[in-house]
Amino acid sequence: MSNELEYSATLTGASFLLYELKQVLKLKKQGLSEVEIKRKVIEDNVFEYQVTSSLKRSVPSVLRRANALDDLLQEWVLNSPLEVGKIINLYAIMKTDKLFFEFMNEVIREKLDANNYLLEKKDLNVFFAIKAEQNEKMEKWTELTVNKLKQVYMKLLYEAGLLVDKKSGDLNRLLFDEDIKRHLTSIDDTAYLKAMGE
Template sequence: MISELQYSSSLTGASFLLYELKQVIGLKVQGLNDKEIKQRVTEENLFQYKYESSIKRSLPSVLRRVNALDETLFQMVLEEPLETGKIINLYAIMKTDRLFFEFMDEVIREKYEFHNLLIETKDLNLYFTVKAEQDNKVAGFTEKTVAKLKQVFYKVLFESGILKDKKTGELSRLLIDEDLKEYIIRIGDGQFVKAMGH
């Protein structure tokens, strides 16, 4: 359950990583375990990163996301259009990152519900202030970490298609494939679909 997850700032080293997610799912489908995947990604530079340190930073998050998905979702990421892959990646981020899920659930979902399709800096500031009051771990984040998390939240919103325009903060509603939506609800994860505004 998401409520059992600790709040963490691991998203600062991760961001959206859809290309990386696809690479790792491809290896998973071939039957490789996490250790073998780490080896292949590093040795063959499958993420096409300039520095190995970047792989070390992002791979744990990618593996966590992949391990939160099942075979059906793997196939969808590999075979369905890019938009479906984006939605599944967003779902995997929410499933593995409590701070981001609650942001989607408490801030973005509410905006959709009230037809207020605009996100502003103050929305993020307020969210982090409230979380810091509720949780000691979040309260212990440095200003630099919080600033980086805000940046990454924006980036994830933008790359998933929720944030239409970075400058104006205009949001758009996600179009979720009906089969995907029904499948996520059927496996008991309807709360994530709701957080995406559906």
């Protein structure tokens, strides 16, 4: 599980980034080291960003996600249909961000388990308020940071396909490929499957 991770606000500078993850995985497959990947992404603007400062901000997150995936999952991101890549990317985000995993596990999973398909603003507010009470580091975060994270969480859910509409807050169940379910179960990562509502 993601116990060794600390709460962080790095997601404010890194959203879904599935396209970027695919580019990094292609470079990994070519045998490039992390340092070489970083250099190539920035020098060649592999992500095709208009502003290079955004590149420098997102590369570490994308590398962390790429490193959280085993060879089979990396292969699936590169060669499976888009929906499969989205689910694996969501899994990688949870594997590398403790707070987001807890949000998925404590808010999204509970809603889907109860067949409640509505994510309200108050659900996010309550989650962040409780976490701030439990964690000194989070308690020091500015309101701006917390609000940005709330926006990013909504965007992540939307891009993953869990959120139908950001305004209405309507949730949707993901359709899981049997191979993904089997594989995540075999590597003892069923907690992440459950957090995604499976």
